[in-house]
Amino acid sequence: MDLHGLLDSITLxxxxxxxxxxxxxxxxxxxxxxxLESFxxxxxxxxxxxxxVNSFGLFLGFILSWIGACAGSILVFLIVRKFGQKRVFNFLRKYKSIQKMLSWxxxxxxxxxxxLxxxxxxxxxxxxxxxGLSKISIVNFVLAVLMGKLVMIFIVSYTGQDLQSLVTKPEKLIIALAVLAVMWIVGKIVEKRMHPKKPHPADEK
Structure with missing residues (x-):
């Protein structure tokens, strides 16, 4: 079975x-x-x-998905952080788009x-x-992953496959935005307490 056929076979x-x-x-x-999706x-x-969510219910399905997605992202980050100077990753730094994201x-x-x-x-x-290639601290990255994945997985768990319902049903969009706002505020508070924000060169001009 080729890759296309394998992906087509992955259905709900x-x-x-x-x-x-x-x-x-x-x-x-x-x-x-x-x-596994992180890799x-x-x-x-x-x-x-x-x-x-369908197998374990909304709450437990959400928690299991969140644990798996966060663990995968953090593992990928740590692997790249450890081996980021090797040739297999080093060529990525040559691209301007990557350089901009690194600085950002x-x-x-x-x-x-x-x-994101x-x-x-x-x-x-x-x-x-x-x-992983950037100089962002591990703590800041882990915090962003835990909060960001929480919002994303909540939205998917809450809407199921019908992500369009965020547009057709305003109440779902309001709830999703409220969760996003709360996680953003909590994350920024924790970040400020752990690390004072470094000024961006553009902000100093």
């Missing part, structure tokens, strides 16, 4: 069938699949979250990573890699 029905077949391993799979970004994270992450810290990870279709693998 097939994932639910795997959960039913291996009930004893349910929580391990529920955490493992979102974690293989072509995998459908949204489907994994919806399958977890390093000087803005929590904010941009949090916002709040949205379901952001290429979070790219965010994890660039953050």
């Amino acid at each position: 029905e097939n994932i639910m069938e795997i959960f039913n077949k291996y009930k004893a391993m349910g929580p391990v799979l529920a955490i493992g699949l979102p974690m 293989l970004p072509l995998l459908p994270l949204v489907l994994f979250i919806v399958a977890n 992450f390093e000087h803005r810290g929590f904010g941009p990573i949090f916002l 990870l709040c949205f379901p279709f952001t290429p979070s693998a790219a965010v994890n890699v660039v953050a």
Whole structure:
């Protein structure tokens, strides 16, 4: 089976069938699949979250998805941070777009990573890699991942596969925005208490 065929076979029905077949391993799979997506970004994270919610209920499915997605992102970040100077990653620094993101992450810290990870279709693998190459502190990155993934997974868990309901049903959009705002405020408060914000060169002019 080629890659395209493999991806086509990953449907909500097939994932639910795997959960039913291996009930004893349910929580391990529920955490493992979102974690695996951090390393293989072509995998459908949204489907994994919806399958977890359908299998374990809204609260537990949300928690298991959040643990897996956060653990995967943090592992990717730590691997890139450790081996970021090696040739396999070093060529990325040559691209201007990567250089801009590196500068943005390093000087803005929590904010941009949090916002990028709040949205379901952001290429979070790219965010994890660039953050690992940057000089952002591990604590700031972990905080942004925990908060950003919480918002994103809550939105997907709350709406299911029907993300369009955020547009068609204003009450869902209001709740999603409220969660985003609360997590943003909490994250910024924690960040300020841990690390005073470094001025960006552009701000000093």
